[in-house]
Amino acid sequence: MPVSFTRRQMLAGTAGLAAATALSPLLVTRANATPGPGELRMVAAPANPAGGAQRVFLLEGDPLGGPITTIVAEDGAPVLEKRLEDGERRVLRLMHFNDMHNHMTDMHASRGDTHRMAQMVKLVREAKAAARPNETVLFLSGGDDHTGSIFDELMGWSEEEFVVDTGYAAASAAGVDVAVLGNHEFDRGAAQLKLGIDRNAEFPVLSANVHGSAHLARDRDYAPAAVIEADGLRVGVIGLTTAVDTRVGMESDPSMAVASPVEAARNLYKAVEAVSDVVVILSHCGYGKDMHRSGKAGALREIGEGDFAIAEAIGPLSEKPVVIVGGHSHTELNADGMDPDNMVSGVLLTQAKANGAFLGDISMSLAAGQGREAWFSNVALHTIKRRDDRVSEGEDGYDDLEHDDDYDAAFEAEVMAPMIAALDTKLAEIIGEVAEDAPISTEETLATRYTGETAIANFMNDTLVKRSETFPGGRVDFALFNATGLAKGVNAGPLSFREWFDVMPYADQVEIATMTGAQIRDMLTSNARRLLRPEEVEGTDLSAFVSRGMLHFSSGIRYTAVLGASAAEARATDIMLNGRPVEEVLDKEFTMAFNTYIMLGGFSEAWNDKPIGGGVPGEVPGYDVRGLPFDNTGLVYRNELIAAIREMGTVTRAAGADLDGRFQVVA
Template sequence: MRFSRTNLNRRGFLTAGAASVAAFTSMLSFRVNASAGAGELLMVPAEPNPAGRFERLFVLKGDPLAGPISRIVTEAGNPVPAPVLEPGTRRVLRLMHFNDMHNHITDMHGKKGDTHRMAQIVKRVSAARAAAGEDEIVLLLSGGDDHTGSVFDELLGWSPEEYVADAGYRVNSAAGVDVAVLGNHEFDRGAEMLRIGIEKDAAFPVLTANVHGSAHLRRDRDYVAAAVGEVKGLRIGFVGLTTQVDTRVGQPDDPGMNVASPVQAIRNVMPALAEVSDVVVILSHCGYGTGQSRSGKAGAVRMIGEGDFDIAAAAGELTDKPVVLIGGHSHDRLNGEGLNPDNVIQGVLMTQAEANGKYLGEIAMSVGADQGRKAWFTHVGLHPVKPRDQRVAEDDPTFGALEQAGDYDAAFEAAHIDPLREALKGKLAESIGMVTAGDAVSTETVMADRYGRENALLNFMNDALVARSGEFPNGTVDLALFNATAILSGVADGPLSFGQWYDVMPYADQVHVAEMTGAQIRDMVQSNAKRIVRAEEEAELDLAGFVSRGFLHFSEGLRYRIEPGASAGETRAEEITLLGRPIEEMLERKFRVAINTYIRLGGFSEAWNGQAIGAGVAGEIKGMDLRGLDYKDTGLVYRNEIIAFIRDRGGISAEAGARLDGRLSVG
């Protein structure tokens, strides 16, 4: 979305006096090349999403990180007047929201049928907007991570020449999203591809106040720190925040991009934004909690750094205006049964709608003129998005909880998602081989084993990459590794399509080659051993979810045994051999190791960056830091190399490497 001036004759401030409207409009007369001064943000008119609900939209330009923002000014240089609602006036503001959609706009399944996630959301939001009374406002918001997770990502491509569509942003625009925040996975294919997606397919402003320094993505051109929308006389301020912990900074093609403290950003921006708003909405893609966050089973524990608790605590002290925080990143289901008092900090309500389009969140509040936070909450909750399973009969007790034809907006699906599916059709259905490896590579087995035992599918993948390295631009590698959380399913015997393999490894990893000594490999294996899910933990963990300890699997050239001991701190790797020889004989030798992007960048919350291993590992055990190794970038996509190997071998089989060979044993 490029930010431009709107037609100032558009309707706005419907309940304000005519003089107030005229005064505010006159203050927005334009200066040529207007820019914000020190301690200022410049309020610039922009085009709202035509499918959304803003009557007027303004983006706030300027540097939110240089220091506290003392005032927000118009392009004429005048301070923006405080919002005006007639005395006694109330508005009901209904915020519909989702987060971490990860391009699950429609989930396609050959046996269960298709789950039309975004079309279900559109049906509910459209109904709410149609039923809204004269004093009611319904907005639709995205909490970030609209990318990375389904085959629709392939339409974005890896270079400008490959671009077809930004499926997530294109569908969000058609769905009527009013504002979105940049999540960490927006950057997976590089800031250049994100820039193109925003420019071509985002009809709404994307926000982040704490990302800075990108060579490809420019603040105030491609994104802004904050925005202000007006509907029915109500002025709503928005500020976006992106996680520091898991965003891909330090990439070779964009070394200057970084993410500042979200807490400092909110401290800088909040007072001035609140001053010109009736209500402030924080779109925080930083994660629920603070530091190491635990929600539900321990598998959800992850390092989030400065999270929503810290942001809410800081924001709540800076204004007495109503403030809500719509979260993301940590995939938490919050306030599903109504407001949980634990989710209010310093008067700021925090909520989140899990992930992958499983829920649509809703916050409804009644805002009175000059009432601040007095009696402003009315409702908070989640609406389930129904999964499809066409195999279930109508008389089955679960039938009503499953998607049926009337549960989604079929016209929306046909107009906006079917064309994307058509563009993908050939790619999705393309056969890449046959699977004949049996239960060893089934989803049930792969999910159960990936966090602490040898895994046949990961053996196959790592060995495949070593085999493919004969065609790498920088030469062959001795070893390959891959992190357990990067595979999300197994495969079943029978024909294997591109789409099915995409479901196994959806993340946008490239192949990097590091030079490591035998001593460094030994230290890496010792760090890895402390990350396993121990036998006594398995019953308490959700092994189908993320156990974000950074456990790695290796190619066949590295073999070892894990001795669990009495605790993670006592766990040791024993009998380590490297290319058939004891590691002790190889400490001074140098080896070439293929490493995926996520681990090359330190594994973020999975602590291959010198930070303490989290996700329930006791004892503040520091992980090894892999970021400073000598890397050569191949420019190759990890997934594509595995697919090429599958094609070459005719599929996935024990003979092709999908088997257990004892390279890892435990106990």
């Protein structure tokens, strides 16, 4: 049977909400419903037929120009009657995930496939089937539905390569009612994201603070906020995207920007609350604020205006029940019930880790017309089980693993199986071999990526330099790659496309910078200050993110990091550039291959003149690479390495998968 994927565009209808003065003086009607300054236009939009919403209304307009004082609907639109009697008690159950990163089904040859989204579907459908007459169940995504698994490859890099947006297609079929734009939604560019929204998102996509894209238009492709009507209950939803880690400044979309999420929330909140019984902030901004350590961070990382700051901004404004469903920081919140630390300024914060590890569950009991009086919440996380068919019934751990009755088999067969079939050839393709003695296993990679020279990074950078002989601009002098981009290593034996994808799952292109010897020297000194120092290693989870921007370089750069008494005193010495001491080539220009993430300043990893952070004490400024002259090759970093591996056949020490002393660390 051929694989087919549905196309359904989020087209705003002309029918909207009319005046309901009993609800709010902010809601008005007029013949011309085009929003002006301080106004939002309320328009009907299709609800996901697989979801829990009966009607959806998008709130369109500019939430960044100032406070919203008026919501307008077209004159003659049907009146939205008052649906609930004062004091009528309702239960709103919000089931949610965040940072799925395309881990809907995790495939493994020996353990068996883990059906993460299908497990969630089973839980959500059971909750809906068991719901009482006064209970409403909605299903939400907290963003980053893209980037992180082999399913990314079906989205392609151009319209011609696009097969399906697997994250949005799976979420649509699962019954997701609304999603927020996360930072990784933009990894393949806004034009590619628009294809995914148009063809596969059966639900509204929200962000109040993303703006200016040449390809993705607010009020056409996404909206700042929405009102979901389900069983007479009106749920206002505001979407917020992190302003720290979203890829802006791309050559393909130079005007796209992300404004302050706090400013957007503050401008929108009262207007959304006025037309809602309860408000949900879908915040892909991270748990905490400023510098914070949680979730995927192995050390402090820059959050910026995260959920704490958002809660502090809207808490004093709120008069109705409100909750922040978070994402971005991969934080496991309220696993054992509501944690008082997660109630900030009267606003409940919750998050369900990442990669389909948990399904979040919030039950809010509220009484209509009584604002924040007499409402309460219960919070839980449902563990999504990992598959391991090697463990037999009766053995330790068997009951904690996924079995066939734990997931919705029909969803897996009807939705995921066709997408997996579309991937089969690419997944199974053997691109080469890994020699027995090559020190590039996951264990070896994770042990060294933040502390010193790492064999797989040497191989990647050296291979890219050799590969650059085929680039339009010719061979580059050097290449670099960031430690947090190295997710895994590879074991000896046949090497599949999927296994190499897991090494470097992020969607980076190759950017070529021109740098002087002096600039490289300063960059290496900054890098010496980013090392995970020996005294830090024991207290750090080396498998987690240590977001301080540690870089690895190709063999043409050799140097020693002298640690000094503190990170601020660390320095790079004995620097050799293509065999010459740096002092002899300070004014000479070299070419350096960057990955896109570092070219854009490394965001929270601070190659942008901000303090390094990531647990580095003091305000140690990072070297700013953003002013360097760059040339975008249009080439995908991972694809170039895969092509090179195919050509070489076997990844060996002689081919560069080795340690050669290019980077020394001394006290």
